[in-house]
Amino acid sequence: MSNSALDLLALWQRVADVLAPQDCFVCGANAGGQAVCEHCVAELPRRPATACPRCALPGLAGAECAACQRTPPAFDATRALYDFAFPVDAMVHALKYRHQLALASFFADALIALARDFGGDADLVLPMPLHPLRLAERGFNQAVEIARPYARARGLPLALALVAKVRNAEPQAGLDRAARLRNPRGAFGCDTALHGKRVIVVDDVMTTGATLDELARCLKLRGAAWVGNLVVARTPAPY
Secondary structure, eight states: OHHHHHHHHHHHHHHHHHSSBOOOTTOOSSOSSSSSSHHHHHOOOOOTSOOOOOTTTTTTTOOOOHHHHOOOSSSOOOEEHHHHHOHHHHHHHHHHHOOTHHHHHHHHHHHHHHHHHTTSOOEEEEEEOOOOOHHHHSOOOOOHHHHHHHHHHOOOOOSSSSOOSSSSSOOTTTTOHHHHHTTTTTOEOOOOTTTOOOEEEEEEEESSSHHHHHHHHHHHHHHOOOEEEEEEOOOOOOO
């Protein structure tokens, strides 16, 4: 086989590994074409059902936590699949930085199973926007890849141009809590009237919730009646 043919085969194998991996991302066992095998799916760190319905931090029997009661965020609800802990953290990083797009499909399917009723009669699904410079650097928006199948399953429009990331804020990773809370201020812009609309925001990870809070604030200023966050993982406090 010629060198060019070998190079083409190697490229195809890398593409196949990204789009339809045959081995489980977590344990390496054959997963029948799925990103994660059934055994490892059962072992992933699920977020408890008793979490605060507003911010998804640990709550008391599903009631709003004291922090949300004391200082309510701009968003109205949060539902999270997992704790941002091993191996979910490695899975999210592989999707974002190594283009393991099969994991986006895995996360989307899990969100569909978890949240078919989330937001009730919601009007649209909004993936967390990326600043154009960050999008050009990464090549894709992982929130879009997760949100698209979810919106399709719910029969809701996917709002890709509703909100712009107008300020290229420093990445939240690596910042301390105080800096994380300040960093997203003024990061979003929206020129569309949203009078009475119910918006589901989809994102990969929620840490302090500051970015989601700023996005919800932007949407509420444009008239949104309800904003709920649907996230793959929530960082356990303290963060």
